[in-house]
Amino acid sequence: MPPNLRVAARYRAATRATGIRREGVPVVVIGAGPYGLATAARLSASGVRLRIFGEPMQGWHTHMPEGMFLKSVPAASSISAPEPGYGFADFRAAQGSGPVGDLYPIPVEEFIGYGRWFQERRVPEVERSMVRGVQAVDGGFGITLDSGEEFLAAAVVVSTGLVPFAHEPRELRHLAAAGLTSHTCEHRNLTRFEGQRVAVLGAGQSALETAALLNEAGAHPTLVARAPAVVFGDPPQTDTPSARRRSTRLYKPGSALGPGWSLLAVSRGAAAYRHLPTPVRVRLLHTVLGPSGAWWLRERVAGRFPVLSGRTVRSAVPEDGTVRLELTDTGGGTELVRAEHLLMATGYRVDVDRLGLLEPTLRQAVQTFGGAPRLSAGFESSVPGLYFTGLAAAPSFGPVLRFVCGTGFAARQLAAGLAARNR
Ligand SMILES: Cc1cc2nc3c(=O)[nH]c(=O)nc-3n(C[C@H](O)[C@H](O)[C@H](O)COP(=O)(O)OP(=O)(O)OC[C@H]3O[C@@H](n4cnc5c(N)ncnc54)[C@H](O)[C@@H]3O)c2cc1C
Structure with missing residues (x-):
């Protein structure tokens, strides 16, 4: 059958x-x-x-x-x-x-x-x-x-x-049984990590804000991101979009998802989106509004804790109650990061x-x-x-x-x- x-x-x-x-x-x-x-x-x-x-x-x-x-x-x-x-x-x-x-x-x-x-x-x-x-x-x-x-x-x-x-990369699941990893959605209160080294995986708003909150809660975060650099949005020019200069509004029109023609198109064109070919829809879903932090996060991240961008996790193994991460960078170099916990901000x-x-x-x-x-x-x-x-x-x-x-x-x-x- x-x-x-x-x-x-x-x-x-x-x-x-x-x-x-x-x-x-x-x-x-x-x-x-x-x-x-x-x-x-x-x-x-x-x-x-x-x-x-x-x-x-x-x-x-x-x-x-x-x-x-x-x-x-x-x-x-x-x-x-x-x-x-x-x-x-x-x-x-x-x-x-x-x-x-x-x-x-x-x-x-x-x-x-x-x-x-x-x-x-x-x-x-x-x-x-x-x-x-x-x-x-x-x-x-x-x-x-x-x-x-x-x-x-x-x-x-x-x-x-x-x-x-909640997405947890398959190659990291073996660490969950030992209590060494968790997804960001499992945490309401980050003060339980006070004094601990925490590796945070991801480059989006959730990763950046979680790392900032961990740092402010007395933990020692290290952000590990595959993206070549972490990106922050620009502060709005004015408090009300209509007060922006006309030329700016034409060049980057406001939308519910933020300024820009592509954001305006996807925020107003949800009904039409369904008719796009599937591969286009899947690509747009991941590329429009790619990982970035809000403008107000920059000063809570930059220079506050290590940010290792352009890194891929090659291996993650439990070792003496910690997780030992071997990272590779884009040039093929490797480095080790050790942490009491690995927090997955992996979407x-x-x-x-x-x-x-x-x-x-x-x-x-x-x-x-x-x-x-x-x-x-x-x-x-x-x-x-x-x-x-x-x-x-x-x-x-x-x-x-x-x-x-x-x-x-x-x-x-x-x-x-x-x-x-x-x-
Ligand atoms: C860290 C983070 C930050 C975000 N920031 C923003 C932001 O700034 N702005 C924004 O617009 N969006 C933001 N989002 C996205 C936002 O969470 C979603 O757009 C929104 O919450 C989705 O609403 P929802 O009703 O679909 O789901 P949820 O808000 O997740 O609600 C799910 C509901 O389902 C119920 N439920 C689950 N299982 C069952 C069950 N078996 N039986 C009965 N009820 C059940 C729960 O009790 C809950 O009431 C953020 C998301 C995350 C993770």
Whole structure:
């Protein structure tokens, strides 16, 4: 039997085998981060009955370091709502804080407060249970919660965020068992590394900011980056983009992702992005907004701790409770770095297979490209009624889906897709 038919047969068998109680919830949204909240707000406003599960803003308060600042500017850091009054600026006004512009890096604690404020006002129905499993049942989905409750849903929106996709290079996995490595998403509080040597792998914002925070927490970081040099953005010329010189605005127009024509194209052209050939999409996803630090990080990094750029890890071995890294540089030279811990700021890679909450036959029924779900214009996967949003949708719709500023496009498209399906 050809593989696609085998999968379909297993899928039907799983559907028949379950005895889940039928209770007709039209839509289940899994996840209460910016994407899940924006989706739920939009669907509720359209009169769609739904249940939404997750811990509001958990990705931000559990999987990002205390003391972090957002790289996105305030104007690009609002969770989308179907009506005005729920943006980041509205939150600040409600707190009695004044307006802020591009020169204001948002502290992560303030952003978490904003997300919870949004949730309490706009999506109060969030249920703080976790979804343990989703399986295909007679053209719908059987949902099992960690409380043991089971029910049937007609459609499911997966918005479980970044953490399931944390990428750890295969060649370093053997160190994890000895507790010598971890991914940056595993740490909220970096003070546990005080006094220790920590090698930080990566060259993006997360790597640079984690290394800066480690240094400020009394640890001894060494940044190891494959990139030939670490790069920082330029400070905005003015606090408000409209106050920039006209010639500058023409040369580098402003966008939600930052100034420049290519950023403007991907931030406004998410719908068109899906029609680009797959290799082009994959390349753009990795090259547009390549690894760099925010302008305000430069003085917290430069000259504060060793930055070894243009280095590749040749080997990493445990030795007397430390990790011994052998690095090679572009000229073929080698050097050794020893550290009590190796922190991987190696990003996130979408792979449906890593979404353990989807039962295996359901996962296999989702058509993918490079591990990512193939999505319709309405964010629906090849399994009717199964939707993906947030980072999982970025390979289809482009880099804007990696950021909070993509919540408006995603929620609108998804709501329209669901409405069309119901018709
Ligand atoms: C270090 C770092 C810095 C970043 N800085 C910025 C920035 O400055 N600006 C910006 O726009 N973006 C930034 N991002 C990206 C940002 O995190 C994402 O754009 C955004 O959080 C994605 O929202 P989300 O709702 O998809 O996922 P998340 O915010 O990760 O939320 C996931 C939700 O899913 C829930 N969940 C997970 N599993 C289950 C389950 N089984 N059952 C029920 N619920 C579940 C969680 O409880 C949580 O509510 C940053 C990311 C990182 C890692």
